[in-house]
Amino acid sequence: xxxxxxxxxxxxxxxxxxxxxxxxxxxxxxxxxxxxxxxxxxxxxxxxxxxxxxxxxxxxxxxxxxxxxxxxxxxxxxxxxxxxxxxxxxxxxxxxxxxxxxxxxxxxxxxxxxxxxxxxxxxxxxxxxxxxxxxxxxxxxxxxxxxxxxxxxxxxxxxxxxxxxxxxxxxxxxxxxxxxxxxxxxxxxxxxxxxxxxxxxxxxxxxxxxxxxxxxxxxxxxxxxxxxxxxxxxxxxxxxxxxxxxxxxxxxxxxxxxxxxxxxxxxxxxxxxxxxx
Numbered sequence: 001x002x003x004x005x006x007x008x009x010x011x012x013x014x015x016x017x018x019x020x021x022x023x024x025x026x027x028x029x030x031x032x033x034x035x036x037x038x039x040x041x042x043x044x045x046x047x048x049x050x051x052x053x054x055x056x057x058x059x060x061x062x063x064x065x066x067x068x069x070x071x072x073x074x075x076x077x078x079x080x081x082x083x084x085x086x087x088x089x090x091x092x093x094x095x096x097x098x099x100x101x102x103x104x105x106x107x108x109x110x111x112x113x114x115x116x117x118x119x120x121x122x123x124x125x126x127x128x129x130x131x132x133x134x135x136x137x138x139x140x141x142x143x144x145x146x147x148x149x150x151x152x153x154x155x156x157x158x159x160x161x162x163x164x165x166x167x168x169x170x171x172x173x174x175x176x177x178x179x180x181x182x183x184x185x186x187x188x189x190x191x192x193x194x195x196x197x198x199x200x201x202x203x204x205x206x207x208x209x210x211x212x213x214x215x216x217x218x219x220x221x222x223x224x225x226x227x228x229x230x231x232x233x234x235x236x237x238x239x240x241x242x243x244x245x246x247x248x249x250x251x252x253x254x255x256x257x258x259x260x261x262x263x264x265x266x267x268x269x270x271x272x273x274x275x276x277x
Contacts, residue, residue: 012078013085015097020077023120026061027056027070037062041117043109059111059119060104073124088134094203094213099186102201103127106178117173124180125172129154133183 012020029035042059046052061072089096103126107119116122136151148156154176161169182201190199207217 011200012082015093015100016082016085018079019081020074022061023063023074023077027063027066030062032197037118042111042119043117044112044121056108058250059108059117060123061120062118063120063124073121074126076128080128084127084131084134092203092213094208094211095186097211098203098207099201103178103182105150106182107175110174110178114174122175122178125154125157125175126158129176129179130183133180134187170234 009017027038030037030040040055040058040062042055047055063073072252085093085096089099104119104123107116107122107126111117111119111122132150132153136149138150139147140150140153141147142153142156146156154172158169158172158176161172184260185201186199189195190197203213205215207213
């Protein structure tokens, strides 16, 4: 029988569990001096010029050495990332995985611009913001001091950091902007009339099939349109006007035949008289 801790761990959804486990493993490796933080940070020079492509991943997995700040961020991952995966994305595992990849790629682009070498804090902040938009109606007790709607929870965190650090937390504000863009394209845009009900960042069909998610309506409609093949109509299914023309021609032929038969009947006695003479 599994222990309570093991049972709790196995109940965490797969994506959140893998991410959380990877963070603990990387942090433990740094704590044991197997790696240095310098080997894990992300810069385009080290990553692409030197071929150290593992930095594209490790920059999201290092939250610092074991400390209160590190455990606080891990709590956010367990609470909000898990809630997203089990709630808003419950029937869309492919979309969840795909949106997390898009979020990471976007942060890899904007991170060096704002001077962020470790993107794990920005990733967690963006996840928290996305969660707050999906659960805007929930109220959260912030630091045991005030209760705010979830929609304003990320801004309360920014204000707290502003007071504590005495400077604008630029990285957190940028991460919230990236999270807002992802949430808008994934959830808000398809609800607007001008979108036609289509989402711009739906998961690829291959990923949907792999994770057992129903194909998006866009893909299904395309498949249905592609399956429709126009074939020539059979003779009995021709348009009515064509059949009417054929009937008229046939009727004319019948009328001509009747006229010919009448003429022959009238001429037949004369022919018989000539033969007799």
